[in-house]
Amino acid sequence: MAGDSRAAANAATVLRTVLAHGPVARSAIAPLCGLSPAAVSRQATGLLRSGLLRELPGPAASGAGRPRIPLDLHTGPVGGPVAAGLHIGVPAATFSLVDLRGTLLARRTSPHHAPGPGPGPAGIGDIADRLAAFLREFDTGRPLLGVGVALGGWVRPGDGTVVRHDALGWRDRPLGAELAERLRLPVSVDNHARAVAHAEILFGRPEARRSLVHLFIGNVVDAAFGIEGTVHQGPGAAAGDVAHLPVPGSRKTCPCGRTGCLQATASDSVLGAEAVRRGIVPEPSVNLLVDAAATGDPRADRLLRERARAVGGAAAVLLDVFNPAVMVVTELSSVLHDGYLEEIRDAAAAISRTGSAPGRIVSPHAGPAVLPGAAATVLLGPLFRDPSHLN
Secondary structure (H helix, E strand, C coil): CHHHHHHHHHHHHHHHHHHCCCEEEEHHHHHHHHHHHHHHHHHHHHHHHCCEEEEEECCCCCCCCCCCCCCEEEECCCCCCCCEECCCECCEEEEEEEEECCCEEEEEECCCCCCCCCCCCHHHHHHHHHHHHHHHHCCCCCEEEEEEEEEEEEEEEEEEEEECCCCCCCEEEEEEHHHHHHCCCCEEEEEHHHHHHHHHHHHHHHHCEEEEEEEEECCCCCEEEECCECCCCCCHHHCCCCCECCCCCCECCCCCEEEEEEEHHCCHHHHHHCCCCCCCCCCCCHHHHHHHCCCCHHHHHHHHHHHHHHHHHHHHHHHHCCCEEEEECHHHHHHHHHHHHHHHHHHHHHCCCCHHHHHHHHHHHHHHHHHHHHHHHHHHHHHHCCCCHHH
């Protein structure tokens, strides 16, 4: 790389090194990232000027000579930039604010106003208005970098287009352009499974930077694969569609005509409908089902464990295909209660041929705040790859 592209790559290297090791003195950054001290100093100066880094008030242990002033990401309450997040789910939208380390500062879940699933034909304007009101309410004067948007289905992040979202009935919708026009802010859009994978790579376990598979189980079922810090998109950004991945042992009929597909076996909509059919909850809500299990309803616990075993079977298939350093599973009951995560691990271990599967299956590092944080990471991810996007 030459010219500006090399400078952008060097700036990103310094920024990610401070993310991983900060607070850290400039003199310690060079051996950590492989750049020359002069390059580190030059890029650190630019990042300080842009407001992405800050010098901490006290010097690090200096020894002889000039004190080593530690640098860190600018997450301070005065001047530290923030990113907004918008997760568009089938029943509701969730708004969030996070800092440069992915720390959740504020969040709110707002059900869609339209009858039935989804925000309705004119719902994007309503969602934008509610998000704008949320941002006004939590405005503390800190610079707002823009909005990251995450949702299920086939999403093309290059131009912010939702190519296909079956549950919402969207086809080729220019979501990014619609929201940017309404909000007058930079907007980045991506699939929620990739968004969570990006968040794990940036802010989660170190092994996720080597390789990870993320399996998302909600009303929409998706997956994402990352290696060496990059999440794979594939041609047309169509990677990650695992709705029709066969689940070992499942006999559930799928609308596609086959049996045992993951979406038809384990999605939230299927689970909610089954919970109503069994008389466990009055309406098809996975949240109500999890609450019922938490209060000691054995029928609810049994149904959630059935789903956990199905998810474990699908996880085993993905583990054997990709053999990642870590596998992250976003599934409500296992995020909230370790017992269901253990059920997923045990089911995967019984099927997987890679041997050490159980220990590599984990819940998202952000826990129940996984989606609000991941949505904002859709905006922050490109910034950590090229800080010049801020200009």
